[in-house]
Amino acid sequence: MSIQDFPDQMRDRFPVSLSRKHRRSLIAWLGLVPALAILIAYRLIPLLWNFLLSFQNMRYTGETSWVGLENYFQLMEDPVFLDALFNTFLFLGSVPIAVTIALGLALLLNERFPGSNVFRSMFFLPYITMMVAIAVTWAYMFKSQGGVINYALQQMGLINQNISWLSDSWWARLSVIIVHVWKTTGFYLIIILAGLQNIPQEIYEVARIDGASTRQRFMYVTLPLLKPTLGVCALVGLVTSFELFDLVQVLTSGGPARSTEILITWIYKQAFEFGNFGYSAVLAIILFVIMAGGSLLGMYIQSNDYV
């Protein structure tokens, strides 16, 4: 009865027999435990907690008090909320712009001339860089007096006076869109390139033999065959909006007089600058509804195959 026999003893004392399938299930569930734990803790529970929080009022000390629908009523009295909602949708409009530019670039780079791989990497590089650093870079470029963009525009004779990029509400929105388009074009470019390369060359041969012009080949062969790829771009475009928080916060910090606030920056400010955790939970719920709706729409577009 030494310590070496202890494991055998344990097995004799507590005989456990599971069927093959049950043993497999047990092992499978064991393997899922870490992933599911983190997912439940950081996705499911916070989502449900949002609902709870939206009916409460929380102070910095952590005390919560039940206030019913008061936070929801605050929605209607909040002037920034409509602006934030509008901006959230407006900045989603950078996705079609970037996809169109990426489509043109992909058609060009698909011709496989020497060096097209280098160009592909050059266009892709902004996507993996830190949005904070990119925002810092563009912030100085957009400066009204002494910024290089105004300087270049004036040198080219396109404008007479300096554009106040970051101190006028509409120009600030445009600047956010410009930076976002610049950053994500490379990403869409490589997705569309992958999609283009999946189109077999024979189809183009057949179309050319049948007498289709270049424009007709593009409209009736390339575009329809690219539809699933463009659907992927739409879905993925939603994901790229995640980094808009960094961009808005660092570039305009919510813009001149809160005109470039998006829902997520307003949520952050309500919670951590004003301490209204309850109200920010309400905003988070609204944001979730919008994003989930957008994801479902994107999945629907993507699943429309051409087969």
Add this chain to the structure above:
Amino acid sequence: MKDSIFSTLRQIRLLFGSLSLRDLLVNRLVLVIVVTLVVTGSVQVFASANNDGHFSGQVTNAAGEPVADATVVIQGLNIRSQTGRENTTTDENGYYEFPNQTDLLEFRIIVTKEGYESTVIRYHLYFKGQNDQIDVTLHKSE
């Protein structure tokens, strides 16, 4: 169950057995890290050998002759502020020196003497307290 514990240990040894030391050491990532560490280390060594903070130079006039008794003022520049000024005068050969400037990184040197235009030079070192020198040329004032 005892067997299973032993077999697990055997398997772990199998897992790591195929990882040779060479694979671990000779690859691009390790190379980059090693190069970075070596460069950083050598820069540190060089800096610590030369950071007594001894700053000096010679003041000459446009013709190349040394200017004695010129007032040389050194003022450190921080990002938003300036430190106090220290001054000294050049000796008969036009040499000046500021010892013990171990906190100096970016600064201004102002050289003045009667009959000459006062000259301001903005300068920076590569690490705090670097031993360095600037020679200044004064021009006669009109």
Add this chain to the structure above:
Amino acid sequence: MSKINEKINRKDVGNVLDKIAVHRGENRVDTVRRLGYFVVALVLALLFFFPFYWLIKVAATWPSGSLYAGTPSLGLESLELYNFIRVYYEIPFPRYLFNSIVITMLAVVGSLVTNSLAAYSLTKDFVGKKVVMAFMVAALMIPYYVTVIPAFLLTNELGLLNTHLGVALPFMTFIIGTFILKNSFDAIPDSMLEAARLDGASEIYVLFGVMWRLAKPALATNVILAFIQTWNAYLWPLVVVSDRKMQPLPLALASFTTRFDGNFALQYAFAIMVLVPVVIMFLLLQKQFIRSVVQGSVKE
């Protein structure tokens, strides 16, 4: 070569182009067209890359007084590396770099292990598999910033505020990585696994010894996606970390920008110091990077 002193005329150009074209196996028109594409792409790429050129130029200019004048100059002049040294002395850059590295390593290693375990489980057929898969697909639709505020409260409860683990924990699993690994594991023929099991391998060895060796590209994808996500993360660390010393690089850069507002050369120098690791990694592993990002978005 004896014709060097004669003028070049159109026929000569045509001959050269023909030679190149024959060498490439096409006719002359195609070669000219390719040249045209190259030029157009070159111009577009250079224009697109301008912000990076501007970044490097401004950061390497000293003294930077000329930046505050009315007209910036586009060319390269007074190039000095002094701004980087100034930034190094102003802030504890090694500390911030260390924070970023620790958080990213935790997330990368954690996500490798967690995603592999989950993907391995998902290749089996077990009770409740449909529920789990549906849950994971549904969880894909929850963007992370909707969960930020309660996750902050949760991290507070766990006592993980201002710690590396607290920042890295939500990044230690991501569903896309699990699905990519699952697809890769599914492609491994069952006979191999059966053979390994017959030889006495435990489940752990089957996963980490056999499957990992055969699914190396998927593992690389996982590593790259986790790295990009965690290294560039701004909102979550901003929420969790309030102690200056524990800030990772994005936070350090942002607070530096507000502290030294107007000092663009220093801000740019710091931005370059922050971007250099990722750029170097990208240059070394371009193909793998691009392939990983495509795989992470196009869920076939």
